[in-house]
Amino acid sequence: MTVDSLYQEIILDHYKNPHHRGLREPFDAEVRHLNPTCGDEITLRVQLDGDTVKDVSYDSEGCSISQASASVMTDLVIGKDLQTATATADEFLELMQSKGQLEPDEDVLEDAIAFAGVSKYPARVKCALLAWMAWRDAVGQARGEVGESTA
């Protein structure tokens, strides 16, 4: 296990040049999630158009893993229908819980396959999941479900 398996080039690229960053209008729901152990935080907005994820915008602060993960996540869910986006979120969660034992599917996860190495570092899994958990929460709230905000 070396640190290069954690800090893949793709992750560092997204960290240095994050996609879809910044908070935008209009939006249907806004959530704020914290990683209480390390102080990472994200404010995330979701706009839905029927069953389509029209936009996801965010403002966040945290380590390279959490920042890159937010960037990659927006690439994967914006413009997708909710069923596809949720399935991708499920697959990413499964990858993060795999302790390095799962071969990620690039067709589904695209750049997010770079996080496979993170699953071997239990302390960093939460960093990689922060934006995804916020997204799930925001979608739930946008659809009028009872949220599970940690704020």
Next chain:
Amino acid sequence: MTFDVARVRKDFPILDREVRPGVPLVYLDNAATSQKPQQVLDAMRDYYEQHNANVHRGIHTLAEEATALYEGARDKVASFINAADRREVIFTKNSTEALNLLARTIPLAAGDEVVVTEMEHHSNLVPWQLAAQRTGATLKWIGLTDDGRLDLADLDRTITANTKVVAFVHQSNLLGTVNPVDVVVAKAREVGAITVLDASQSVPHMGVDVQALGVDAVAFTGHKMCGPTGIGVLWGRADLLAALPPFLGGGEMIDEVTMAGSTWAVLPHKFEAGTPMIAEAAGLGAAIDYLTDLGMDAIRAHEHELTAYALDKLQRVEGLRIIGPTTTEDRGGAISFALDGIHPHDVGQLLDEKGVAVRVGHHCARPACLRYGVSATTRASVHLYSTTAEIDALVEGLDQVKAFFKR
């Protein structure tokens, strides 16, 4: 007598291990917990192998031996902190439980004020927030200066005739600051407030004399002072503790029990419900013997030298900002810093690659982090077995972290 750090290190088996093949451990996370010397490990093992029994009840040999070990540890603690009376030493699970005990039992009411500081560990903040919520009392706090110290200009405004409790930290776990206990105590006494000192980060690193400090209660924990986890200490003046109601109810803490009601045991047992942490007390007793043999003044001098060395070396690292006092004056060996443009989590991860163990995050002192405009810091903290070579390894590691994120 010179402090022989090489000889001290031989007492700590874990310091010999490698984090990965060829990568020796550089342990600089001592403010989180200290490592344990063989003497402590042996004491706990010996307790279970030779003396294990419940305390205070049996009249058989093992029960008497276990009781002697447990109560002997209380005597050692009392002498270590110069308590006037052994009954003033209450064993708890940790500092957090000791502070919660006080926050739950000191009578408060609407109109009363509790004063803390902005540099408290959550363990000396959240229990008082809960107490204020429960009783209607108001929580106030002493702010901080830009250089990481208590803003004492605030003191007269903050501590008033309504103040019932002043709870503050002796040495900050985040900033390393050692606070002027005498100044705060003098002001608190003027208004008749109870003073509570969180000494979790000071008792392991300097001689602490609870009578000389003049406070009413002190909390600290075993695992930061080379003892085991699972045992902490509440010291309180006997008249204060005697006046407080019980905290947890159960066995050991009673005098007489009927179905209609109960009366309480005398100190210290009134506050020690249930079977206590006997092996841990034996371990803590051994840790106190170990520290006492080395001498707290010698330990403090060694750590003072290391802190001076680390502050100097770290401040030469380009892009590094120390969060807290930048000189050794009234300062301990926990040093927090921010590295330009690199999140502490990434710093800690890459340092671990080099075997260097530091703590990253808000260190359970989030309000102080916010005060200094950071959501997290990297913290290196030394102990009696730390060396200048370990500080060098840290600084070298930081250069590599910077190089990694510049590429």
